[in-house]
Amino acid sequence: MNVFKADDPLLQVHNVPRYYGDRIGCTDVSFDLWPGEVLAIVGESGSGKTTLLNCLSTRLAPTAGAIEYRMRDGSMRNLYQLSEAARRLLMRTDWGFVHQNAADGLRMNVSAGANVGERLMAVGDRHYGKIRETADDWLGRVEIASDRIDDDPRSFSGGMRQRLQIARNLVTHPRLVFMDEPTGGLDVSVQARLLDLLRRLVADLGLSVVIVTHDLAVARLLSHRIMVMRHGRVIEAGLTDQVLDDPREPYSQLLVSSILQV
Amino acid sequence: MPVRLYLNSVGKSFTMHLQGGTVIPVVENVEFSVEAGECVVLGGPSGAGKSSILKMIYGNYRCDQGQILVTVGDEIINVADAEPRQVLRLRDNTIGYVSQFLRTIPRVSAEEVVAEPLIAQGTSEAEGLDTARSLLSRLNVPERLWKLPPATFSGGEQQRVNIARGFIAHYPILLLDEPTASLDAANRAVVVRLVEEKKAKGVAMVGILHDEDVRQEIADRIIDVTGFSADVAA
Numbered sequence: 234m235n236v237f238k239a240d241d242p243l244l245q246v247h248n249v250p251r252y253y254g255d256r257i258g259c260t261d262v263s264f265d266l267w268p269g270e271v272l273a274i275v276g277e278s279g280s281g282k283t284t285l286l287n288c289l290s291t292r293l294a295p296t297a298g299a300i301e302y303r304m305r306d307g308s309m310r311n312l313y314q315l316s317e318a319a320r321r322l323l324m325r326t327d328w329g330f331v332h333q334n335a336a337d338g339l340r341m342n343v344s345a346g347a348n349v350g351e352r353l354m355a356v357g358d359r360h361y362g363k364i365r366e367t368a369d370d371w372l373g374r375v376e377i378a379s380d381r382i383d384d385d386p387r388s389f390s391g392g393m394r395q396r397l398q399i400a401r402n403l404v405t406h407p408r409l410v411f412m413d414e415p416t417g418g419l420d421v422s423v424q425a426r427l428l429d430l431l432r433r434l435v436a437d438l439g440l441s442v443v444i445v446t447h448d449l450a451v452a453r454l455l456s457h458r459i460m461v462m463r464h465g466r467v468i469e470a471g472l473t474d475q476v477l478d479d480p481r482e483p484y485s486q487l488l489v490s491s492i493l494q495v
Numbered sequence: 496m497p498v499r500l501y502l503n504s505v506g507k508s509f510t511m512h513l514q515g516g517t518v519i520p521v522v523e524n525v526e527f528s529v530e531a532g533e534c535v536v537l538g539g540p541s542g543a544g545k546s547s548i549l550k551m552i553y554g555n556y557r558c559d560q561g562q563i564l565v566t567v568g569d570e571i572i573n574v575a576d577a578e579p580r581q582v583l584r585l586r587d588n589t590i591g592y593v594s595q596f597l598r599t600i601p602r603v604s605a606e607e608v609v610a611e612p613l614i615a616q617g618t619s620e621a622e623g624l625d626t627a628r629s630l631l632s633r634l635n636v637p638e639r640l641w642k643l644p645p646a647t648f649s650g651g652e653q654q655r656v657n658i659a660r661g662f663i664a665h666y667p668i669l670l671l672d673e674p675t676a677s678l679d680a681a682n683r684a685v686v687v688r689l690v691e692e693k694k695a696k697g698v699a700m701v702g703i704l705h706d707e708d709v710r711q712e713i714a715d716r717i718i719d720v721t722g723f724s725a726d727v728a729a
Contacts, residue, residue, distance in 0.1 A: 267580060425601035432600070454600065458579045472554060472579040479556045483512035490513060 241303060243268050243409060243441050244289070249298035251284050257465040258284035262298075264460065264470070268408070271435060271442040273456035273473065275449060275488070281465035282445045283413060289443060290330055290411045291320050302409075325355045329402030329410035333417045335394035339386050339401065345372060346382040348401050356405050371400040375430060392423035396430065403434060410435075412444040416451055428454055449492055453477055461485045496530040499566050499668050499699035500552065505575070506560035507547055508725065520725030521547045525561070527718050531667070534690060534700040534713050539720035545703045548720065549670045551575075552701065553592050554582035565589060565668065587615055593661030594672040597653040599646040605656050606631065606641045612664040623663075630659040634685055655682060662689045669693060671702035675709050687712050 242265035250260035259281035266272055274282040287293035289300060291312050301309045305327065312320065324330070332338040339348050349368035350358075358364050369379055375396035386394050395415065402410060415431065416424045432455055435442055446452055452459055452473060459476045461469040461484065469482045480486045505525035511517045522544040529535050537545040550556040551574070552563055558575035565572050567589050572581060586592075591612070600608070609630060610623035618626070631641055634655040640648060645656045658674050671690070675683045683706065690713045693700065704710045710717070 270580065429600065429602045457583055471557075472582055474555055475557060475579075475582075478550070479509075481510070481557070486512050 241268075241307075242266060243270075243303050244443075245301040245309070246289065247299045247301070249285070249288055249295045249300060251281075251288050251293065252296045257281070259288070259462070259465040262467055264467075266409075266441055266443065268441055269439045270458065271440075271444065271456040273452035273459045274443065274445045274462060275447060275452050275459060276462035277447060277488075280462040282462050284465070285462070286411055286413055286443060286445045290328065291324065292330075305408075325352065326405050327407050327409065329405075329407040331395075331398055331402055331410065331412040331415045333414040335386070335391070335398045338398040339394065341387050342385060344383045344385050345377065345389070345397055348386065348397060349404050352401055352405050367404065368400075371404050372397070374434070375400040376426075390423075391419055392427060395419065395427055399427075399431070399434070403438065403440075406438070407440070409441045409443075412442060412446075414446055414448075415444065416446070416448065431455060449477060449488065461488065496532050496697070497566065498528045499531050500701070501528040501564040502526060502548070502552070502561065503564065504561035505548070505551065505558055505563060506725070507544070507551060507556065507558060522720070522723040523560075523725040525720075525723045529668075529699040529701055531697040531699050532694050533715045534694060534702060536702045536704055536710055536714040536717045537720050538717045543720040543724065545720050546672060548723075549592070549672055549701060549703065552668075553590060553670055554585070555592075567667075589667055591661055591664060591666035591669045592672065593658055593669065593674045595654055595657070595674070595676055597645060597657040597660075599644065599653070601646065602644055604642050605636065605645045605648070608645060608656060609659040609663055612660060616664050626663060627659065630663055631656070633689075634659055635682060651677065651679075654678065658686060658689075662693070665696070665698075667698060669698050669700045671700060671704065673703050673705060675704065675706050683709055 244266040246262055246264050249262045251258040262285055274285060276282050284293065288295040294313060300312045302312050303309055330338065346365060346368040349371050350364040353364050353367060369382055372379065372382060377393060377396060386397055389397060416427055419427065428451060444455060456473045459470065459473045460467045461476065463484045469476060469480065469485045476485060477489055480489045502525050506523045507521040509519045509521065511519065525548060527535065537548060539545060547556055551558045554574050561575065563574040565574055565585065572585065574582065606624055606627045609627035613626055614620055614623040628641060636652055636655050640652065645653050675686050678686065687709055690700065
């Protein structure tokens with residue numbers, strides 16, 4: 234399987250800054266993302282990685298610059314010149330957003346099946362039996378047993394909630410998924426299972442992913458390319474194993490050398 | 496035979512910012528080429544930069560100076576300044592790397608680990624797994640282990656899983672990073688056979704092999720890396 238199917242980028246980011254008053258959230262960020270490519274944004278807390286992710290996913294308007302996205306019809310559109318309705322449709326169908334805290338991405342008071350089915354209804358599915366069947370199939374793909382379909386996520390463990398959130402995001406076959414520390418706050422064994430699941434799903438579905446993580450092991454396992462951020466700027470970028478095995482910038486070297494060996 | 500790989504004035508050093516910016520020169524003016532069906536072995540003491548040269552060819556280490564030219568069909572790609580996605584494409588279809596150390600992934604079975612590069616090149620999953628099993632069997636990995644993730648295997652078993660993974664797919668260029676280190680005689684002989692089969696298929700290989708017997712058997716040419724030492728040149 235070739236990782237990159239198309240020669241045209243899916244997302245193009247041109248000189249995007251975001252300021253909070255005088256303070257820099259992130260600045261001078263430019264990159265292209267290709268179909269099927271997983272890009273990890275790494276750095277310490279406060280480095281601007283979440284600000285950038287929020288700008289990319291239209292959750293936070295950048296102060297300047299342009300972010301262009303290739304729509305399903307092949308045209309490149311500036312995300313912040315789309316109508317609010319068009320942007321919301323994009324977020325509900327063509328994109329996914331996996332939050333660190335599953336409760337932020339789920340509706341905690343409706344059933345697991347409804348959490349998954351809701352996104353299908355948003356794209357126009359109306360047939361109850363079919364929606365339930367698809368939801369059940371997706372719960373299976375994220376290793377949630379069928380007999381939990383009517384339970385609400387409050388009764389789920391942290392790992393299960395996270396897997397449910399992933400199913401909810403992927404059910405509409407998005408082309409681009411944003412992930413904010415998807416394995417943060419989980420036990421290591423739960424983390425390993427989730428990572429393996431993510432790795433398979435991303436490869437099988439040919440997803441493009443922008444993943445924010447402070448865990449370099451997660452970046453190594455999931456991503457093709459890495460951007461190291463510090464003080465709101467991208468200080469080093471490149472092939473994941475090249476940046477991790479041969480880091481060039483002082484801060485990248487510090488990050489890599491700070492990993493504990495097990 | 497056509498040249499598959501050409502290193503032209505390749506140089507590399509490491510700057511250790513955490514050690515006060517100490518610059519460690521590795522190699523300078525590395526210059527050699529490898530033809531299809533040829534196995535070139537890099538010689539020289541440890542620390543001479545053999546591994547760094549292999550890693551630069553694979554795009555794992557950055558190449559500071561010079562060019563690393565790889566023939567892909569009618570095209571020539573310079574790994575030293577290729578885009579990340581070009582390098583990844585090269586690794587899918589053109590350059591293979593057989594190393595001693597397996598990077599295990601939780602929950603992925605040995606046979607899947609081995610089959611993955613072949614499936615990535617478009618072989619069906621069933622055929623990929625079949626080929627994987629026959630390679631594991633040739634390398635004497637016990638059948639009871641095939642369905643298990645290799646994280647719990649012994650060092651030698653993991654190494655053989657990784658060798659199977661490295662040899663399973665067809666790459667016009669194959670890099671061998673001490674594939675026979677710490678193998679017993681029987682398994683060393685299997686690796687020698689695998690290398691001979693690749694040669695017969697026209698694969699260009701660059702290897703690091705400390706085992707004198709294996710080296711005698713498979714090397715068409717030995718290049719002494721100390722000739723590229725940055726210290727000597729300085």
